[in-house]
Amino acid sequence: MNSAFSPQAYSDLLAALLARGYAVRDFATAQPDRADLILRHDVDVGPGYALPMAEAEAALGVSASYFVLTTSPLYNVGAADCRAALARLLQLGHRVDLHFDPAAYPADADRDAAAARECDWLQAITGQPVGMVSFHRPSPDLLNNPATLAGRPHAYQPRYFSAMGYCSDSRGGWHKGAPLQHAAVAAGTALQLLTHPIWWLGDGTPQAALERYLSDRIAGLDAALAANVTTHHPGRIAVTFKGEA
Ligand SMILES: [Zn+2]
Structure with a gap:
């Protein structure tokens, strides 16, 4: 259960880390042997869902890195x-x-060239340089791999993944231990905290968050279809979810 995963809970977690002496830094300036905290968010299901966390961070005066997909089947970074x-x-x-x-390309594709094109596209959209990469669902060979991608560092390089503490909310829970119980936090050394905004909507279970997302998306697709195809009449699709066994 992740009923405690809400924007307020995230804000409380950050406040607790700051109270322990942590300073929030970006990937470029964080030092492994200091009480430095990197806030990383992998945006797997749409940047709109990241905004409550982003607002909570700004209210605490800290900044984070939001990693967005340009090849997602779930959202289009070029959409308004x-x-x-x-x-x-x-x-x-x-x-x-x-x-x-990496799974968006054939196994024999030039990964570096593909990532460079994606960085160019993302930079064209935001007007800001892309200085860092994180992998979506990395294969084991990418973990602790020191090679850069498209000339940029990535979040699973040894400096960020093993020299620093690493803690993730994958699948909607702290399955490998909560941040405040992490060995790096006990030692007062650097921590890379990875969170996925979809889990922090405050909807209860991870499944409830996904059902809310799916309802939102279907309503959005219905409206978008009506806006783009004159023969489509919106409001005729009803969504029901079967209860979890
Ligand atoms: Zn991802």
């Missing part, structure tokens, strides 16, 4: 609603970097 969300992230003082999905 996504561009508006990215602009708001930047306006709040955050960074927008590339979340790269």
